[in-house]
Amino acid sequence: MNVFFSAEAEKQLEELAAYLGERWSQRVKTDFLALVADKLALIGQMPEMYRRSEKRPGLRECVVNKRAILYYRIEMDEIEIVAFLSTRQDSDQ
16 A cells, blocks of 8 residues: 655654754664654555554554654555654653
8 A cells, every 4th residue: 555644744754853863863863764664664565453543533553663653544545644753742642
């Protein structure tokens, strides 16, 4: 299935990646983005493999790592990544 980002989710991922590169290192940023790519590939192949979100009805959530979660919606023939949040951001909502 085709996987695409909403404008907001794309912005959130870019901000998180920039933060990792500035605050930690380029290697941390690169490793994180590789992990995201792996998760997106899995979602594209098996969209229902991650649990339904209790906080966001109609969405599924994929824990990328202990500090990041992505939320997505399964449409008829594509998957929309709707939010990409740090766990700190998510716990506030």
